[in-house]
Amino acid sequence: MHSTRTLQRVAVLTVTYNSHNILPGMLASLPHGADCTVIDNNSTDHAALLNVVRQYDARLIRNNKNVGFGTACNIGAAHTETEFFLFLNPDARLEAGALEALVIAADTHRDAVAFNPAISGTNGRPYFKRGSVLLPKREKLPSGWPETDCRVPVLSGAALFVRRTAFEAVGGFDPAIFLYHEDDDLALRLRTQCGPLMFVRAARVMHDAGNSTTRSSQLAAFKAFHMGQSRIYALRKHKRTGAERKALISAFWQRVSPVALISARKRAKQTAFLRGVLGAMQNKAGP
The missing domain is CATH 3.90.550.10 (Spore Coat Polysaccharide Biosynthesis Protein SpsA; Chain A)
Known part of the structure; x- marks a missing residue:
C-alpha cells in the first residue's frame, strides 16, 4: 500500500x-x-x-x-x-x-x-x-x-x-x-x-519494448537515423573516439547483411542508420 x-x-x-x-x-x-x-x-x-x-x-x-x-x-x-x-x-x-x-x-x-x-x-x-x-x-x-x-x-x-x-x-x-x-x-x-x-x-x-509507437518502415528509418547520429555524438562526448570506426564498420555490415537485402523494412532501417553515422562523423562541430 x-x-x-x-x-x-x-x-x-x-x-x-x-x-x-x-x-x-x-x-x-x-x-x-x-x-x-x-x-x-x-x-x-x-x-x-x-x-x-x-x-x-x-x-x-x-x-x-x-x-x-x-x-x-x-x-x-x-x-x-x-x-x-x-x-x-x-x-x-x-x-x-x-x-x-x-x-x-x-x-x-x-x-x-x-x-x-x-x-x-x-x-x-x-x-x-x-x-x-x-x-x-x-x-x-x-x-x-x-x-x-x-x-x-x-x-x-x-x-x-x-x-x-x-x-x-x-x-x-x-x-x-x-x-x-x-x-x-x-x-x-x-x-x-x-x-x-x-x-x-x-x-x-x-x-513491452518497441511498442510505444505504431511500427512502420518510415518510423523505423527515422529512429535508426537518429540512433546513428546519437551514437557518434555520444561516443565523442564521452571520449570514446576510437569506437567511432567500429560504429561505422558495424553500420556498413548491417546494411549489406542478407536480412537487409531481403527485407525492405530492414534495408530502410540499416540504410538510415548508416546515413546517421556518416552524417555525424562528417560533422566537425560536435561535442
Whole structure:
C-alpha cells in the first residue's frame, strides 16, 4: 500500500509519440493518486491521447513539434516540484509496490543518485542494462538481474528513478541528443558528477519494448537515423573516439547483411542508420 507521503515525493513523467493505444496500460499500473505528467511530442493522435489522459487523471503537456525524448523529459521535469522523478516509458508497467520500493531504496542508499528497478520483458525474461557503448567492456556486468541491490555502471531510461537535486545539478538530459543514448549519457554524467547508480531488486517493472509507437518502415528509418547520429555524438562526448570506426564498420555490415537485402523494412532501417553515422562523423562541430 502506497502512503500519500510516498506518492507526493515522486513525479512520474512519460513521453509519448502516437502512443495512445499503449499508454492506458502504463497509467493503470500507477498507484492511485500518483502524480503523472504526459509530455507529447506533437502526435497526430491528440484527441485520443487527451481522452486517455483525462480518464486516468494525468496532466498533459503538448509540444508543438517533436523535440526528442530527452528534451521532452526536461520539459516535464521543469513542470514538477517533487523530490524524485520516475521517467517511465509509455510501454512500461509498474508491478505492485515498485514505486514504494524505489523510494525506500533511495532513502536507504542516500549517497546513490539514480536507480533502475528490475525490468523484464513481456515474456518475463530479465532486461538488465549491464553495459554501454560509452563504457569500456571491462565495466560490463554479467547478464541477468543481480541477486541484491547493488551499484551498476549505467542505467536504462525505460524506468529511470532519479533525485531531482542530482538531475538538476547535471543539467538534465542533453538536448543535443534527439533519440537514443540519452539515458546512457545522463547516467554517466550523474555517476561522475553526483554519486553512484543503483539497481533495486525489489522494484519490478514490465517493459513491452518497441511498442510505444505504431511500427512502420518510415518510423523505423527515422529512429535508426537518429540512433546513428546519437551514437557518434555520444561516443565523442564521452571520449570514446576510437569506437567511432567500429560504429561505422558495424553500420556498413548491417546494411549489406542478407536480412537487409531481403527485407525492405530492414534495408530502410540499416540504410538510415548508416546515413546517421556518416552524417555525424562528417560533422566537425560536435561535442
